[in-house]
Amino acid sequence: MLLMIPGPVQLHERIIRAMARQMIGHRTADFSAIMEFCVNVLKDVFGTEGDIFLISGSGTAGMEAAIASFSKVKKMVTLENGKFGERLGEIASRYTEVERIQVPWGESVELDDVREAFENGCEAIAFVHNETSTGILNPAKEIARIAKEYDALVIMDAITSAGGDYVKMDEWGVDVAIVGSQKCLGAPPGLAAVAVGENAWDYYNEKCPYYLDLAAYMKKLKDMQTPYTPAVPLFFALAEALRIIEEEGLENRIHRHRILSSAVRKWAVEAGLELFPNLNKYSSYSNTVTAIKMPDGVTDSELRGTLRREYGILISGGQGELKGRIFRIGTMGNVGKFETISTLAAIEDVLMRKNAVKPALQYAQILLRDLQ
Secondary structure (H helix, E strand, O other), X not given: OEEOOOOOOOOOHHHHHHOOOOOOOOOOHHHHHHHHHHHHHHHHHHOOOOEEEEEEOOXXXXXXXXXXXXXXXXXXXXXXXXXXXHHHHHHHOOOOEEEEEEOOOOOOOOHHHHHHXXXXXXXXXXEEOEEOOOOEEOOHHHXXXXXXXXXXXXXXXXXXXXXXXXXXXXXXXXXXXXXXXXXXXXXXXXXXXXXXXXXXXXXXXXXXXXXXXXXXXXXXXXXXXXXXOOOHHHHHHHHHHHHHHHHHOHHHHHHHHHHHHHHHHHHHHHOOOOEOOOOOOOOEEOOOEEEEXXXXXXXXXXXXXXXXXXXXEEOEEOOHHHOOOEEEEEOOOOOOHHHHXXXXXXXXHHHHHOOOOOOXXXXXXXXXXXXO
């Protein structure tokens, strides 16, 4: 099965082999060396000189660790224009008072609303950088800039952008950011990395969940250890995935993601399909997943079911209120032009049977021609 979804992603053979090695003691120098390598490479991925904590858990574990550990605020604002923005709001509501800026899924966040929240007394903000449920890239730099005008804490979900798009924590003024292993990093699911700047500790809340208390991770970081037993095979896999990123070069990797997503969008438009998110002058299309409106007369099962049955290709449908209304193509992690062209050709074949698209594969091929 070819996975063209926004995570988990296809695994490179080197990463699969890395997980097959014998266990090592997690309190040994061998494990510390692996963790130190991961931490150092992830600092480049996050664009930070801050600390990196690795948690054996999904991206959601990283989200909760970030919010709960730094929830010592009177009120936090969350930006919600998709499923994962809503999840941030739900998590934050368990730890502090929250002002939830909720806009229809796929619509753009208005910066005036962000400023108004800080005028209303919010001392922190949590938002999703790359909202894969709708295919929109929220304006992280501008959001963080406004927050810093009010000396507010900035928590950013970079789970599906770090490693596939520019994330510049220190330059933008982001205090805390999260990434999940199974997205643009190209590793299996099960690890979350939380990057934390020094200023975040002013907001530390000791009444956070025991396992997700980042102060415990900080105590062990000096020895390049985790406070609790780590998922050792996933650390093997993450280290190999990060070696691949180093070999490719982060700038080249981001360029590859941009070209792949641009090709998918170009194909969609030329085929007569409509991209889903509505952009304003600050937001933009995601560079790791493309959301497309389902054409009239085609059902989700007819498109995605046929793709899976006849071609062995898995793409994503809509979530929540968008179920049956959109389909989503992930171009993140280890995929390249072969997988992308194969997926678009298969989708085009299925939709042409329903007279729902025009032939447009050549437009994607032109953009992908020079991609290695």
